[in-house]
Amino acid sequence: MTDVLAITEHRRGDLRDVSYEVITAGRQLADESGGDLHLAVISGNATGFADDLNREGVDYVHTVSEGEEFNHDVYTQAIEALHAELDPEVVLMPNSVNGLDYAPAVANRLDLPLATDAVGIEYGDSLTVTREMYGSKVETTVEVGGDQQAVTIRGAEWSAAEGVGDAEISEFEADIDTDTGSRVTGFEEVGGGDVDISDAEFLISIGRGIEEEENLPLIEDLVEATDATLSSSRPIVDNGWLPKNRQVGQSGKVVTPDVYLAIGISGAVQHVAGMKGSDTIIAINTDPNAPIFDIADYGIVGDLFEVVPELIEQFE
Amino acid sequence: MKVLVTVKEVAEVADDFEIEGTEVGERYLEYDLNEWDDYAVEEAVQLKEDGPADEVVSVTIGPERADETIRMALAKGADRAVRVWDDALEGVDLLDVETKTNLLAAVVEEEEPDLVLTGVQAGDDAFGATGVSLADEIGFQWGAVVNALDFDADEGVASVHRELEGGVEELTDIDVPAVLTIQTGINEPRYASLRGIRQAQSKEIAPKTLADIGLDADAVESDLTMTSMYEPESESDAEIFEGDASETAGKLAEVLREKGVAQ
Ligand SMILES: Cc1cc2nc3c(=O)[nH]c(=O)nc-3n(C[C@H](O)[C@H](O)[C@H](O)COP(=O)(O)OP(=O)(O)OC[C@H]3O[C@@H](n4cnc5c(N)ncnc54)[C@H](O)[C@@H]3O)c2cc1C
DSSP, X not given: OOOEEEEOOEETTEXXXXXXXXXXXXXXXXXXXXXXXXXXXXXXXXXXXXXXXXXXXXXXXXXXXXXXXXXXXXXXXXXXXXHHHHOOSEEEEEOSTTHHHHHHHHHHHHTOOEEEEESEEEESSSEEEEEEETTTTEEEEEEEOSSSEEEEEOTTSSOOOOSOOOOEEEEOOOOOOOOOSEEEEEEEEOOOSSXXXXXXXXXXXXXXXXXXXXXXXXHHHHHHHHTOEEEEOHHHHHXXXXXXXXXXXXXXXXXXXXXXXXXSOOOOHHHHHHHTTOSEEEEEESOTTOTHHHHOSEEEESOHHHHHHHHHHHHO | XXXXXXXXXXXXXXXXXXXXXXXXXXXXXXXXXXXXXXXXXXXXXXXXHTSSOSEEEEEEEOOGGGHHHHHHHHHTTOOEEEEEOOHHHHTXXXXXXXXXXXXXXXXXXXXXXXXXXXXXXXXXXXXXXXXXXXXXXXXXXXXXXXXXXXXXXXXXXXXXXXXXXXXXEEEEEEESSEEEEEOTTSSOOOOOOHHHHHHHHHSOEEEEOTGGGTOOXXXXXXXXXXXXXXXXXXXXXXXXXXXXXXXXXXXXXXXXXXXXXXX
């Protein structure tokens, strides 16, 4: 029998979507391997979350009450203890920012081979994980050897588990040292300011294809001619060319306009996380293989410095 | 205080490329300093300029060609560099997290830094895990995805912002020694000046084999095997406008009008 232990995630009192996605991924693995799916919820209102996590396909929910907000030392120790008790084949964790803060430590401490950011998993004779490389330009399959493994899964790749299950819910008592070398002292919201791009109906979004700040006015002319709202991918904000409140993506804003026009944006997963809910997606990019075209409804394979001036002319 | 900053030479794939076996054909690859590491180098050099750090050592795992990349770190202000490579690594097609952890841990043992800075992830294999794995291995504290750092040398505490999802940052105090994985946007990486580039030529890049850092071939035995590489099948049903710039722009304008977002 080969069991799966999946770790859920919550922040500031709410379970995050990926918690239901690890259930789906974990159930799939457990089915393929003929084992049970164990779920763990650590810190915060762990016991309070348990009922909501008891969804179809979950066999056990283990709650660990130690710790208030996320702390990687508490998570690492809790998972270490759960692993010793349950001896699962696979530990599944979210490839979230917090996942990146504890999963590698868990794998190292338990001496498990680690495959991160999985977009597919399969349990046949052994565990096979599908990952992307080179900014989503290629996909790879990776066989993960060893008797037990650790995998982090990309958010939104598996559907959220639904329904009500009949899992056994129990408090897991772990001996956890909370006197740790890192202490969360608070949270801060960023990216307020003049406009709220999440309200816009028509977003013109610019990426690194613009090359230099001097080229930004070209896009601003288009924004003006079409009465759109300007947003961008992360490098534009990192470079200080636009303020943080214009950033679309995982660490920026989630937007759902009627039309999202992505100019010189490759479509990295963390960018797509913020805009894939747009009604109509249009991309202008010189690279016909840019991942943005995979989610686009319309596209121009071409140089923005040629296309954008022509487009401006159309609206003047 | 000594700061060790890990850098990686990453491969970027040309717009058109071919896959040969489980690799992208060498002629379609261009090498550069990993984007995230550039910010880590800058943060380390600023720690030196601002006082807390006395020395910045940069370390990379890579073949001789990687000297070019590590020279960029030297040109930007790192004092010296260590490059780990070995014949045993030559045939490995996927350097997994465990391998990188073993190699870097051995370098940490030699260098005894107080602070290790790494990039959040590498742009090519994108594991995003080496920094935290290394921290656990060497018994340092850590913080992942750091986009602001305020270092208190007297207290030995790094006050950081960790950039979470959805425009929320977590404020955390981390005891040193620590490993921090650095997110883009934390600073403005400098360009290497001509003077810096010239100076870098005379700075030391110490090549080290496994034996030099007290390891044997076991340290690079990986449980991860890449079994295939392919271009993802596009599920796209995107309508691609054909024609020259004015034709494609015309069609795009039509769509925008149809959707009612622009007149
Ligand atoms: C933890 C984490 C969080 C992140 N959060 C975010 C986030 O919230 N938002 C975000 O956007 N990114 C985020 N990123 C960064 C993300 O991984 C990418 O680095 C980023 O999205 C790339 O931006 P880009 O598409 O503008 O640049 P690139 O990937 O460099 O793409 C530029 C594109 O422009 C095209 N191009 C070049 N010249 C032209 C031209 N003349 N005409 C037309 N096209 C051209 C190129 O073909 C290429 O496709 C995050 C990363 C991490 C690790």
